Amino acid sequence: MSSxxxxxxxxCSPEKIWLLLEDGRRYLAAVMGSAPAQISAEWPQTGSTAHHGVTIGPVRSSALTVVRHSLAPRELRMEVRAGSLGTLGLDLDVRPWGDAALVTVQEYPLSPQGLYSFAQSLPLMLLLRGRHRGVLFEAEQSQLTRVQP
Structure with a gap:
């Protein structure tokens, strides 16, 4: 399976990156292209979910993102079910890198197996790749602080 x-x-610090990931509405709006219609209050804890749209050019699909693993402020593993656009695994690892952070983003098709799945999911993976770059560098430029409920 390709990824x-x-x-x-x-x-910026890994903790500042995590502040952005904790803000599920902002993160998903930036990466998926539309604000979530519904998001779990406990986002991004393991098992939390977000219902949202995914837009790729003229194609729009409803999607469900499920957090499969969360270890603040270092690891976030999600499953993105985007209907005809495919189902993806999306892993974010945030590590200290001197005074900065090194963020590794891995995207991979989950099912069905094989080349068809990769080809089907490739547009979604490429879209997320470009949008992750933008949202992560936004964290670098912004003055993010934890919002108290």
């Missing part, structure tokens, strides 16, 4: 892996050096 796309990208590494980003972001000039």
């Amino acid at each position: 796309l892996i990208q590494h980003y050096k972001i000039e």
